[in-house]
Amino acid sequence: MKTANININSNVKKKNKFVKYIKKNYILLLLLLPGFLSLLLFKIGPLFGMVIAFQDFSAFKGVFGSDFVGLKYFQRILSDPYMLTLIKNTLILAGLTLAITFPIPIIFALFLNEIRLKKVKNFVQSLSFLPYFISASVMVSIMYMILSPTSGIINELIKALGGDSVAFMSEAGWFRPIYIILQIWQTLGYNMVIYMAAITGIDSTLYEAASVDGANRWQTMFKVTLPCISSSVIVMFIISIGNIFTVDLDRLLLMYNSSVYETADVIQTYVYRIAFASTGMPEYSYGTAVNLIKSVIAFALVIFANKMAKKYSDTRVF
């Protein structure tokens, strides 16, 4: 009898405590409500929506009414010869982009640091940083204008030099170079600012010591500045590896047309195409299955990269 009483009492107490907590903090909880709903509906909801990868999803039946088909769509991935092209295109585009765009801002930051007129330094940073904030549609539209076979300034130059005009935007071979040029144009200034921030943090006594030892410009740049920012460089590199599956989908879709599929079709564009731009029935389930595999790999990469990055720096990630 006694123990039961205590149990009831403690339950009542617990309940009271909870009610009290709610009563005391209801305004705080109300403040959280929009954020909580947003988390539940728009961030966690889609994760459950991924279940359609295991269904024969039909828009009429909905997620709850569609039949489960197990791994049917994953088996289809394995037997789909086009998957190889997609994976190849994805890896080539990501790999080339990383290899080419990664070192450029480091080099420019090193040289920018050598400029001692503060005004010039700020001027260069301000101008090169602007494209980062311009939309993909504007950037790709400008490319279309500049590279137009009939009136573009580049083709005029080619013709003036005696060449034939090139239809850059509809040639599969030009897709990757143009994508990468746009990437450099958009991110050079941004990444330069990151490296400049790291360079500003270098202890100035190191430079004094170097000049006492009679080091010249190049020696200071490559033996003092570069080693001092190497941990930032490593962290940035690891992060880039972690994000290798993050492509600029806006830019890809804007540059995308059937004449460049051969090189432009990557996993994300393919998923978009079969779900939202196909003329037949949209293939939601297959697209989700393809994307699910990509997401799992990308997730593992990001987690691994963050672990590695923590080793090289004290920056807290979350």
Add this chain to the structure above:
Amino acid sequence: MKKDKKINNKIGKVKPFDVINTIILLLVAIICVYPFLYIFFLSISDGKYLVTNQVKVFPMGVNFEAFKYIFTNKSLNIGRGMFNSAIYTVAGTITSIFITFSTAYVLTRKRFKGRFLIMSLFAFTWVFEAGIIPNYIILNALGFVDNPLVMIIPNAINTQFLILTKVFLEGLPDELEEAARIDGANDWVTMIKIFVPLSKTIIATIGLFYAVFIWNQYLVPQIYLKSAQYQTIQQILKQLVISSGSANTSFSTFVKNGISLNPQNLRAAAIFVAMVPIVCVYPFVQKYFKKGILVGSVKG
């Protein structure tokens, strides 16, 4: 003279290296913005100089007929696209600031027990992407297809900006809240009267980020907003400049008020108006950006 001497003392001798280095970096900076200027020059030049490709580094026959034309010709939808984008951006930014700030505020209150769990869920859903199709299925079920609210509500919290705000709020002392409580203020009053005024910097920062982000969006409106009446300027631009390609379906050459207008300067004018708002807020964005860049660079 005095000033010169001072500079010389500070930087030592000016060597050829300095001159070449400065020139190269200035060139790089100019190359970065030249395409924007080129588009601007095309848009204000007389079409007759464009046909012969004379406009390269400065405009010729300066006029604003192309802008007048693209805004008065309703069938191009540029006016409507700009209006829609502006509405989405303003409404979306206000909504986002409010939801992001209040969420970050609650998640930094030590007496709120579930804060680690909720933050972890935000972080997890940020790194593990469900992808565009599951998002579409959910948003479709919630009635967001062909609904302009899709530009305002589903992306109201960007996890990156939430973390940025949270880190900022963590830096403010807890005593502020205690003092307000003793004075009898509730949570809402404390947040609005005490914390918001102290957080002007972070609110301006995330506000600008959200505004640029919403204005620039292409994928979301392209998937969800199919009706012409809801389309954004980015979608209109794609139709006018990219999709039409060399087949000049929407633009043709004609003479208006003695000025020749052709597809080239009309397209250039359309591109230019789509980027003007960004260029206008750029000085502010740049000012606030450096503060957030290190947190922001962690993932994408």
